[in-house]
Amino acid sequence: MDPGPSSSQEADRSIIDCSIQSGDSVLLKLPNGDVRSVKVDADATITLGRVGSFSANDLIEQPYGLAYEIVDKRLKVMPPRTLQEVEDTDATNELINDGQSVQPLTLEEIEALKQSGVHASDIIKKQIEQHANYSLKTEYSKEKYKKRKEAKYSKSFATIEPTLFNVCEYWFNKDQNRIRDLRADTLSQMMNIANIRPGGRYLAVDDASGMVVSAILERMGGEGRLLTICDVDSPPAYPVMTNMNFKKHIFASALSSLNWATVQEDYTPVMAPTEPSDGQFHSDRQKSRLNKRKAVSESLTNTREELFAGEFDSLIVASEYDPFSIVEQLYPYLAGSAPIVVQSPHGQVLAELQAKIRTIPGYLGPAVSEAWLRRYQVLPGRTHPMMNTSGSGGFLFNVTKVYDDPSASSVMVHRQHKKQKSEAAKVGQNDPADTCLSVPESLDMDIVT
Amino acid sequence: MxxxxxxxxxxxxxxxxxxxxxxxxxxxxxxxxxxxxxxxxxxxxxxxxxxxxxxxxxxxxxxxxxxxxTPELWTMALPHRTQILYLADIAFITSWLDIKRGSRVIEAGTGSGSFSHSVARSIGATGHLWSFEFHEARATKAREEFTRHGMADIVTLAHRNVCKDGFAIIDTVDSVFLDLPAPWDAVDHAKRALRKDRTTRICCFSPCMEQVLRTVNALNEAGFTEITMYETLIRPHEVHQIPSLLPIGDVSDRLKKAEQRREEKRLRQIANARSNLSGKRKRSDVADGEPVEGADDTGNKRVKTDDEDEIGSRIVAEGSEANCNPPEPVRVANFPDTLSSGGEVPSTDAHMSSSKINLSKAMPEVRGHTSYLTFAVLAPAAKVADPLGSEVSAHHV
The missing domain is CATH 3.10.330.20 (Vcp-like ATPase; Chain A, domain 2)
Known part of the structure; x- marks a missing residue:
């Protein structure tokens, strides 16, 4: 095989090789399928409700993705579980009736077993032994029963690697409103359409708790620039970034923010004086305060200049504000051929945006779409789509910035006498106000002329 | 690139x-x-x-x-040598496999290079893609393309049947993507190529459910966990600008006005008919003194029209009075495409014509299936002996 990457690239891959570090926010998957985010601090104790508690030190320096059992407040690594083939039998539920008491073990007895430190698997075994109808169950049903009991009694959990996909899924399940319904598939499409890559320069508007910013930073891997525009006058809070556990180099030099006032070129931000009024520092504290202020002021000035210099590679928007006004405001700072991607939970918002933008030269190929995702359970002999699924992961609008040439005219203009179908599509591109949306002409006509 | x-x-x-x-x-x-x-x-x-x-x-x-x-434009423009992957699948696989700056990835086969370009873009100069293609001509074409596109440093392309010969890479890559007719034959090879010090991932791309089931079995037997499967698609929408939808009150008004106009017209026609008739009679009286055939003494001529024969005709003939014209078309639907079909437009519509709304709907014909995406994870070996001292079994390889 040909030689692969050189050793000098090893250092650059540190982002890939993250084990759990003190201070990280780690996602834990509990036996019942719930995902919890816990802060792992050295020497702290982590408590997971009825699953138990353990020392955080046991997780530090561990790779992500392992499963643990809590035994005497310490962690024991469990071997990965593979799927079990389930044997087909003749059993049916013909003789199993609802509502019958089948479990002689009382809640108190089970509680007593738990208190005495009996292992979850032994409790379940005992329950099965006592279960009046267990033997009548189909093997599938038995599987389900054991799984349900395990979810209840097992004192185990697994760490979830904070990949973009996993973090997005965690937030989507936890509170999809806060990330503006950005499902992992939609977010992935945004990253691809916007051509996010290491070394790129991007503009983003993220009112989705930092889901979009996290995605871009992750894909950039510390190489490139991301300028975000926010609606607050202090550095924006992007809470999703906490779960990504970015190392400082990933965002420190890559991420800067402006707000909707400071992006206006004719606006002069109000800054407190950075020099002492009488030209002399009166104390070290004053000096350091003023120096800090000066640094903030200079950074703001630099960031504004950077924006106004333009030539950004793409614009990515997931915002609660009118998308057209956002695109219009930031359009001048995009390079030619730059993709513009706007996400919204509401199709109507993007339909409006599309209708407005297609009449303006300088925008090429506006399109609205919705991502569709279906997950399957693939247990042996039990493969089917999941019974519950998310209805929508949001809508996407995308368009490409082009430098218009008003003198260039469509082939159509010269060939109107021999109108061809393929050229009709071309007209749509030439004259965005017209037919690029495949709107039947009658739809565009006024009622009263 | x-x-x-x-x-x-x-x-x-x-x-x-x-x-x-x-x-x-x-x-x-x-x-x-x-x-x-x-x-x-x-x-x-x-x-x-x-x-x-x-x-x-x-x-x-x-x-x-x-x-x-961009890789996305390239996907739309590239010369097809095979069936290719499109945006929805590429984007989703990239995310699930956690492909990002610095990632080391294996793909088999290379095909037309649609996925390869996207991966090369995402991993950048610090990552590496090993791409395998068993069809020699396609491999050569793809290699030329990668070189022309400045990806030669990022992508290593090999002409090889990986199901038979494996990848010849051990404990190195972060993820494996298999777009092969029989991915199950490459699962063990993939496991060998994946590194064992961290969580690694695999995706198998197969159009048929039978392939998925075999793949799942192979992954399970090889010790992969968290096996799951997805389908993802893009539903393109088209945006239509149409006049805002009329409330039915407007339709009622229009119907009422039409009815009223028709009544006025009927009365007008009766009046005209009467005056014509009397004029004619006078003229015919002068001409030959004979009464006009069909006219009775009262001067009320019964004019037969087509409408009388229509079942359910909305024309109500009063007594023996005449109705010379068919009824005016009355528009009862407010579908925008019929609105512009000509004819008199009631004035009630005038104020509505200025407001238009933008509506989107899914395109009528869209891609319904590409492939099933079967994913699985290979858990890392624990880095340290666990606190209880029991050795973590080496479950890999």
Whole structure:
């Protein structure tokens, strides 16, 4: 095989090789399928409700993705579980009736077993032994029963690697409103359409708790620039970034923010004086305060200049504000051929945006779409789509910035006498106000002329 | 990869956007021409203009947009040598496999290179993609393409049947993507290639459910966990601008007015008929003194019309009075496409015509299936002996 990457690239891959570090926010998957985010601090104790508690030190320096059992407040690594083939039998539920008491073990007895430190698997075994109808169950049903009991009694959990996909899924399940319904598939499409890559320069508007910013930073891997525009006058809070556990180099030099006032070129931000009024520092504290202020002021000035210099590679928007006004405001700072991607939970918002933008030269190929995702359970002999699924992961609008040439005219203009179908599509591109949306002409006509 | 300069230079690859459905890659070669039904262009005329420019044809007829290539545009423009992967699948797989800056990835087969370009872009110069293609001609074509696109340092392409011969890479890559007819034959090889010190991932791309089931078994037997499967698609929407929808009150008003007009017209016609009749009689009296046939003494002529024969006709003939005209068309539906079909438009619509609304709906015909995406994880070996001292069994390899 040909030689692969050189050793000098090893250092650059540190982002890939993250084990759990003190201070990280780690996602834990509990036996019942719930995902919890816990802060792992050295020497702290982590408590997971009825699953138990353990020392955080046991997780530090561990790779992500392992499963643990809590035994005497310490962690024991469990071997990965593979799927079990389930044997087909003749059993049916013909003789199993609802509502019958089948479990002689009382809640108190089970509680007593738990208190005495009996292992979850032994409790379940005992329950099965006592279960009046267990033997009548189909093997599938038995599987389900054991799984349900395990979810209840097992004192185990697994760490979830904070990949973009996993973090997005965690937030989507936890509170999809806060990330503006950005499902992992939609977010992935945004990253691809916007051509996010290491070394790129991007503009983003993220009112989705930092889901979009996290995605871009992750894909950039510390190489490139991301300028975000926010609606607050202090550095924006992007809470999703906490779960990504970015190392400082990933965002420190890559991420800067402006707000909707400071992006206006004719606006002069109000800054407190950075020099002492009488030209002399009166104390070290004053000096350091003023120096800090000066640094903030200079950074703001630099960031504004950077924006106004333009030539950004793409614009990515997931915002609660009118998308057209956002695109219009930031359009001048995009390079030619730059993709513009706007996400919204509401199709109507993007339909409006599309209708407005297609009449303006300088925008090429506006399109609205919705991502569709279906997950399957693939247990042996039990493969089917999941019974519950998310209805929508949001809508996407995308368009490409082009430098218009008003003198260039469509082939159509010269060939109107021999109108061809393929050229009709071309007209749509030439004259965005017209037919690029495949709107039947009658739809565009006024009622009263 | 591709040029990141502002302006186009000789030797650059550009994407020529002809229409939404017709994109074409172009290697800028001075001296060459680009001719299409959208006009004629000299490559040399494109040099020095910024990427993303609209360019008019030399003869003034037609234009093109000259875009900077991205993997997404490339997917739309590339020469198909095989069935290719599209945006929805590529994006989803990239995320699930956690492909990002610095990732080391295996793909088999290379196919037309649609996925390869996207991966190369995402991993950047610090990552590496090993791409395998068992079809020699396709491998050669893809290799040429990768070189032309400045990806040679990022992608290593091998002509090899991985199901038979494996990857010849051990404990190295972060993820494996298998787009093969029989991915199950490559699962063990994939496991060998994946590194064991961290969580690694695999994706198998198969159009048929039978393939999925076999793949799942193979993954399970090889010790992969968290096996799951997805389908993902893009539902494109079309946006229509239509007049805002009328409330039915407007329709009622229109119907009432139409009814009223019809009644007025009927009365007018009766009056006309009467005056005509009396005029005619006078004239005929003068002419030959004979009474007009069909007219009775009272002067009420019963004029037969077609409408009387219509079942359910909305014309109500009072007594023996005449109705000479068929009823006016009454518009009862407010579908926008029938609104503009001509005829008199009631004035009630005038105030509505100014407001239009933008509505979107899913396109009528869309892609319904590409492939099933079967994913699985290979858990890392624990780094330290666990606190209880029991050795973590080496469950890999």
């Amino acid at each position: 591709w040029s990141t300069a502002r302006e186009i230079a000789a030797g650059d690859v550009v994407i020529v956007w002809l229409t939404r459905d017709l994109l074409q890659p172009l290697l800028i070669t001075p001296g060459k021409d680009f001719n299409s039904k959208f006009g004629n262009y000299r490559h040399s005329d494109l040099i020095g203009i910024p990427f993303g420019s609209k360019v008019g044809s030399r003869n003034g007829k037609g234009f093109i947009n000259v875009l900077r290539p």
